[in-house]
Amino acid sequence: MKFKSFICAVLFLLLSSAPICAASTDIATVEKQISEYDASSGNEYITIANNVMQLFHEAKITDEAIKIEASAPRDSVNQQVWYWASEYFYAHQAYPQALKYGLQALPLCNNDEDRANYLSLISLIYFRQSNYEQAANYAKQCYKLDEKSGDPDVMSSSLNTLAGIYIGANQPKEAEQYILKAIELAKQANNPARMAVLNGMASEVYHALGNGKEALKYINEACNIEQKLGNEHKIMVRLSQKAAVLVGLNDYKGAEKLLRQAIPYLEKVGNKQSLAISCNKMGMALVGQNRDNEAVDYYRKAADIFVAIGDRGNEMHSRKGLYESLWSSNPDSAKIELNRFNDLKDSLYNLTSAESLARYNAEFGTDWLQHENELQKAKIQKIIIWGSILLVLLVGGVWFFMKRKMRLRESALQTIIKELQPQNEQEPVNEQEELSASDQELLSRLVAEVKNSMKQGDVSIESIASNLCITRGQLNRRIKSITGVTTQQYVLRIRLEHARLLLIENKETPISEVALKCGFEDATSFSRAFRRIFDKSPSQYRNE
Secondary structure, eight states: OOHHHHHHOOOOOOGGGOOOOOSOOOHHHHHHHHHHHHHOOTTHHHHHHHHHHHHHHHTTSSSSOOOOOTTOOHHHHHHHHHHHHHHHHHHTTOHHHHHHHHHHHGGGOOSHHHHHHHHHHHHHHHHHTTOHHHHHHHHHHHHHHHHHHTOHHHHHHHHHHHHHHHHHTTOHHHHHHHHHHHHHHHTTTTOHHHHHHHHHHHHHHHHHTTOHHHHHHHHHHHHHHHHHHTOHHHHHHHHHHHHHHHHHTTOHHHHHHHHHHHHHHHHHHTOHHHHHHHHHHHHHHHHTTTOHHHHHHHHHHHHHHHHHHTOHHHHHHHHHHHHHHHTTTOHHHHHHHHHHHHHHHHHHSOHHHHHHHHHHHHHGGGTHHHHHHHHHHHHHHTOOHHHHHHHHHHHHHHHHHHHHHHHHHHHHHHHHHHHHSOGGGOOOOOOSSOOOHHHHHHHHHHHHHHHHHHHHTOOOHHHHHHHTTSOHHHHHHHHHHHHSSOHHHHHHHHHHHHHHHHHHHOTTSOHHHHHHHTTOSSHHHHHHHHHHHHSSOHHHHHHO
16 A cells, blocks of 8 residues: 555544543652552552542542442452553553553453453553554454444444554555444444444545545544534544545645644643644645645654654654655755654564464454355355355345344334333334334333342342243343343343433432442442443533
């Protein structure tokens, strides 16, 4: 691929999770407190741990200050402190510290749901450091756990991460497979925020492939969704993405106009990563208008930020931009930047990394990727009339089955929402396909039983199945056939939909109380589950 196309590729990953320095808590203070905690012994570690948790709350990393009980074992406290430390440093774009604590917390995690969250965070940290091999390794592990859960929403999130990794590694063709599969899954989840993220990533993929028309289509759709959701920060990030597409289409003035909206905002909120990437794109827009001297300032600002946060992949783009914009006015400085660019390129895109990424991509071939590739080979080998007819019939049948499955899942989700609403607030639901009477009855009974179980404080699947006079295995088979997800995942969605109602019914109710009312043991597990499904914390959802 020509570098022109490659440099235009924007290295955002999960934009819904893009790190933002959310509060004024001094990072040096946090580092000192965590160091004191790590060095503590005896009973003092509980006191220091609570002090650290208070700092995380003040930095808006947690919705409420997490209280560590005096009886909590050290490993359990370590897990809490180190995980949230990783989240804190990631949000402040201090990636080496974020990675250190994320890797320390991971072995202490003992359930698949939390482990998937940890793996996802570590993958993102490696990506921000341009370590694409390790990023793909952890993202693959996360996807496997998400696939096991059967939840299309979280599966689409993990595939989006993988698409971003392969874009960063300059392998957009491989990224295309992941993002299209992610969009296919996300359509089942009815999550607008997720669709905005995926459309943004799809735009990145097609932009890197040199397909400006498709890139513009996807980014416009992402912008439309963000406008409807009213999220100012996301809108500004999407405008930055759209500017990159316009640069690729040689609309340099249009790109500059968008970036002059986005850059001051991103600088104000302290999102250094997005700000620096936007400065790179502004440099490209200015070079396209033969305003090289102005471009130098933007490229220089971007390079300084990327050096500070350790993002070598995007720093490489800045060095290339500096070389191009300095060449006519200062050839000696331009050569220095070119040498820096070549050093970065050699270190990032070596043969070992390329082979490792290819291996991770190939390992997914044991499931849907391999299946699709084998179908492609079969088509080439058997291009005969009757074979083509049979293939068309087969594809049509699968399409019809999947379409129906998607409609049933949508109906099942609407059942949750309808059953949870108070009677006087219920509105007719325009379902895409009616569930059978028996399926509708089972889902309604299940929602009612989960609501009752939440009040009783016991939302175990065994207890729910017993109260429905059915075995757990029978219940799981029925729910899986109706919704396409496991009973555990469907029950979790019921609890989280109920939480959404509670969050807006009474905005004075503490997050921890909402968590308890929805059957969660603590605010931490509730917040993680809520973020995983809705891409924002409970407090963010309530405020918006």
